[in-house]
Structures are given as structure tokens and as C-alpha cells.
Amino acid sequence: MKYKLQFFRENMSMNDNILQCCNDYGVKKCVSCLSTCIFPDKTTYPIDETMIHNGPPHPSNEGYAYAKRMLDVLNRCWNEQVGPNGCKFQSVIPTNIYGPHDNYHLEDSHVIPGLVHKCYLAKQKGEPFTVWGSGTPLRQFIYSQDLGALLVWTLDNYHDINSPIILSVGEEDEVTIKQVAESIAEVMGYTSGLKFDTSKADGQYKKTASNKKLMSLYPEFKFTPIQEGLKKSVDWFVQNFDVARK
Numbered sequence: 001m002k003y004k005l006q007f008f009r010e011n012m013s014m015n016d017n018i019l020q021c022c023n024d025y026g027v028k029k030c031v032s033c034l035s036t037c038i039f040p041d042k043t044t045y046p047i048d049e050t051m052i053h054n055g056p057p058h059p060s061n062e063g064y065a066y067a068k069r070m071l072d073v074l075n076r077c078w079n080e081q082v083g084p085n086g087c088k089f090q091s092v093i094p095t096n097i098y099g100p101h102d103n104y105h106l107e108d109s110h111v112i113p114g115l116v117h118k119c120y121l122a123k124q125k126g127e128p129f130t131v132w133g134s135g136t137p138l139r140q141f142i143y144s145q146d147l148g149a150l151l152v153w154t155l156d157n158y159h160d161i162n163s164p165i166i167l168s169v170g171e172e173d174e175v176t177i178k179q180v181a182e183s184i185a186e187v188m189g190y191t192s193g194l195k196f197d198t199s200k201a202d203g204q205y206k207k208t209a210s211n212k213k214l215m216s217l218y219p220e221f222k223f224t225p226i227q228e229g230l231k232k233s234v235d236w237f238v239q240n241f242d243v244a245r246k
Contacts, residue, residue, distance in 0.1 A: 004063030011067035099144025100236035132200035135178030
């Protein structure tokens with residue numbers, strides 16, 4: 001919300017320059033990452049790959065979301081113009097990512113690493129574990145190593161250059177921010193309760209994504225349960241606090 005202009009301009013520049021370089025240097029295939037925040041704010045759920053351009057995104061995300069939408073358009077334009085012998089331009093749509101080696105900055109991180117850092121400091125200082133917002137928004141979280149494996153699978157096995165593919169846990173694995181914060185506190189061994197700072201914005205309430213397309217093509221893939229992924233993430237952060245990005 002604070003840097004909409006920078007998000008839009010820098011992502012537009014990266015999109016254009018990276019795809020141009022892939023073409024210039026004979027890259028065979030380029031898989032780019034979009035985001036579930038690109039989907040319309042006013043929509044039906046679950047969202048799927050056909051709904052990207054069906055309406056405006058949530059206002060809090062519009063700089064980043066529109067730039068990422070244009071990457072989908074740019075992929076199609078490149079594929080149409082360079083033809084079957086050129087670089088294959090594709091994109092994937094991950095949901096919220098978390099895992100070891102993340103950016104744990106207290107203000108500029110994604111939700112899980114930010115909460116992990118806050119909970120760690122709250123435990124060390126004997127202070128309240130404060131969560132931004134009401135804790136009610138719903139999110140799907142994918143463990144970083146699962147996403148890495150799925151990106152390799154996409155590179156080798158997903159060949160539809162005209163349509164992105166959502167890489168996500170199922171709809172049934174959607175959780176509230178409050179549930180995530182409580183799980184982090186449990187794994188961290190923090191027992192003094194949570195405080196919700198409702199002066200901070202919640203952002204988009206939900207953006208439930210369907211992974212039916214992925215599961216129809218890769219039905220044997222098993223996602224890391226969030227409790228297991230959170231334990232690995234918290235343990236890594238605690239053990240690497242001095243060197244973690246924060």
C-alpha cells in the first residue's frame with residue numbers, strides 16, 4: 001500500500017527486460033511467477049486460472065497486481081510473435097509462500113516470516129505478541145520447498161504456453177491469520193497470548209484459489225502440512241537469528 005508506484009514501475013521493467021533477454025540469448029523456456037493478488041477483488045470463489053482479468057484487483061495491491069497481470073499479457077504476446085521455435089514463455093501463480101531463509105523484516109516481510117520474528121522478540125522480551133489487523137483474513141500458504149519442487153515440475157512437464165497454472169494447497173487448507181499466529185506461538189513455545197492491532201489494515205479478506213488444474217496433472221504431489229512447515233521455519237529462524245534477513 002505504501003509503495004504502489006515503485007511496485008508497478010519496477011515490476012513492469014523487470015517483466016519487459018527479463019523476457020527480452022530470454023529471447024535475445026536463446027533461452028528455451030522462461031517460467032515467471034505471478035501472484036494470487038492479481039485476481040479480481042469482487043469475484044466468486046474459488047478463483048481459477050481463467051479469471052485473472054475479470055475485474056479490478058483489491059485497491060491495496062493494485063500497483064503490484066496490475067504489473068503482474070501485464071506479465072501474463074506479455075507472455076502471450078511473445079509466444080504469438082516468436083512462434084513455436086522461440087522461447088516458451090509461461091507463468092505460475094503461487095499462493096502465499098513461507099519457509100526457511102525468508103525475509104524476516106518486521107515491516108517489509110510477508111505475513112508468516114513477519115509473525116515469526118515478532119513472536120520471537122515477544123518471547124525474548126516478555127512482551128505481548130502483537131499481530132497486525134484483526135486476524136480474520138483467510139489465506140492459503142505454500143511451503144517454499146514445495147513451491148521449488150513444483151517450479152521444477154512446471155519447467156519439465158507443464159507445456160501450455162497460453163495459460164498460467166496455480167501452484168497452491170487446496171481450498172480446504174485455507175487458514176485465518178489468527179490461526180497462523182496461534183500456531184507460530186505454539187511452535188515457538190510462547191504462552192502469553194496474542195494482541196491484535198486493529199489500527200492496521202487487514203487487506204483483502206480472502207482470495208481462495210483452486211488447485212484442481214495442478215492436481216489433475218500432478219495428482220501424486222503431496223504438500224507439506226502447515227504445522228510441519230511452520231515448525232521447520234521457526235526452528236530455522238531461531239537457530240539462525242544472527243544471520244537471518246531482518
